[in-house]
Amino acid sequence: MAYLLLLPGGIWLLLFYVVPTISMLSVSLQEGSLEQGYRLTGNIGVYAEVLARNDTQIIRSILYGLITTVATLLIAYPLAYTIAFRGGRFKNALLFLIIMPFFVSFIIRTIQWKFVLADEGIVLGTLKEVGILGQGFHVLGENVAVLGGLIYNFLPFMALPLYVALEKMDKSLLDAADDLYSNRVVAFLRVTFPLSLPGVFAGSLLTFIPAVGDFINPEFLGSPETTMIGQVIQLEYLQNNDYPEAAALSFVLMAAILMGVFVYARLLGTEELTG
């Protein structure tokens, strides 16, 4: 009876996750073209092909995802910590500031960044005029621009779970740690940080997974040298209409992410996360 409550979610997942996944798997194993139609031939070779052809983009995407996750963690942790422990009556206002960017569409915000970072835009243009930066200096199209966009866009996804984990921590535990011969640093390492691990884990997943598959940031802020796997999938699907390749690439991406998540959960210790 208790499992009856799982039914709506279960049906949802079945319709919109399991069915599309199976159909995508079948698409990936088809051959043909848009004009002549596709037929299921069980062409497993496509996986090796897409891997070989897009290895740079796959590795780059995973690297971008990792860097984004680590950078957002480093920025968001002190932020969430300060709000949770020192926020006082400004807690909600500060949280609101973190969420505020969500009120503007993801794409619009990223395009705004394009303007901000443009070679002759308000920031770089002004700095060049004043002479602080050389005329040849540019950011757009570089790794740093794409990473900057990713980090900026995914920061709230890291900050919120971290905040929740830190906020619900019983603050008297810090008194207890202090009582038991721990200075602030030791108390943080032995008590606060371990107790925030569920937040670190949730925030990392919420950041890493969409960041690896992102195609908006490299599209607007990047160049051919920063192409990510999401862009390739989009290109294959919408422009080249090579559905089998697009589907196979999606599977490769999914498998890579799942493996990463599994290793990560093992590293952090699943007991900590469910306890």
Added chain:
Amino acid sequence: MGTGREVDVRLAGVTKRFGDVVAVDDIALDILQGEFFSLLGPSGCGKTTTLRMIGGFEQPDEGAIELAGANVAGLPPHRRDVNTVFQSYALFPHLNVFDNVAYGLRRRRIAKDHIPGQVRRILELVDLPRFEARRITQLSGGQQQRVALARALVNQPRVLLLDEPLGALDLKLRKAMQLELKGLQHEVGITFIYVTHDQEEAMTMSDRIAVMREGRIEQVGPPEEVYERPATEFVASFLGASNLLDGTVGPPDGDFRTIELVSGEKVRVPAAAIEGTERSIKLGVRPEKIRIGTAGSASPADGDNAIEGTVRDATFVGVSNVYAVATRDGHEVTVYAQNLGTSTDRPPAPGETVTLTWHPEHTFVVSGREGGADGE
């Protein structure tokens, strides 16, 4: 109290303010080595703040705190030879019982191979053997309480601070734990400073009690003393029904002084209880010290105090009868009469006139300093 015993904790003129609130107001205390010392008082009177200053979690605004003779001003908790059992236990939820108890030992870099033995021994002492691997969330409230105690005691601090450690337990468990704690303290010989708002708990466990009110200490002494000879009206009423009567000091009579009550009746109080030249005083007597008899039925024993009153209410509560008696000067006095069940002693009924008698020794005099100016 044991003379010549070392003073473990000394508070001198300690004051702590939170904004406009004076949480602790010029407190002086000497707590002796090995003593079970309780801070007793109603909620908000500054007990926790006092304890937290001894622990180092708060710094006093004025005054000095000494631990074992050394001023500990500015020392954080982790550098004081004191451990705390927190009201909410504050056990580390990510660690199991063993790691919780071992936490302090590890931070102090106790040799690794000594730790398991010490942890096991202390867990046996608090009656939780073989609980090492349990998660904190799998423990009952009483068990968590014991783990908190073990986690503090295993460090063998000079002083153990306990902030209402039994407050979250149900009555039966609390009674059992009171005795256990007292026994434990005896066994380990560590000074305990125990915060509670439960007067019965303080009386059961303590060697000495400091009764606090609004940031100040009203009286310090062994349980019998604060109960039998409360120094102030507040202490008298906080430690039970106090039965206070107003009177005027009259002439001495041996070891006693005669007091004339408002009703004109005369009673005697120990001469030592009257300080200085006070004329008008408040005296009191505990309800179980009073005998009640129908007027004229029995003449009071020689030298006993006797006053008249009218029974307002009689309640049978099993082991005793509780009477509310209106005295002639308009006070209400509570009397506990043991339920002897002898048929010759007919219990007085409401409306009946009775005589209340008690030994003059059992009369106490409370300080008139406050004069009821700041009523509760």
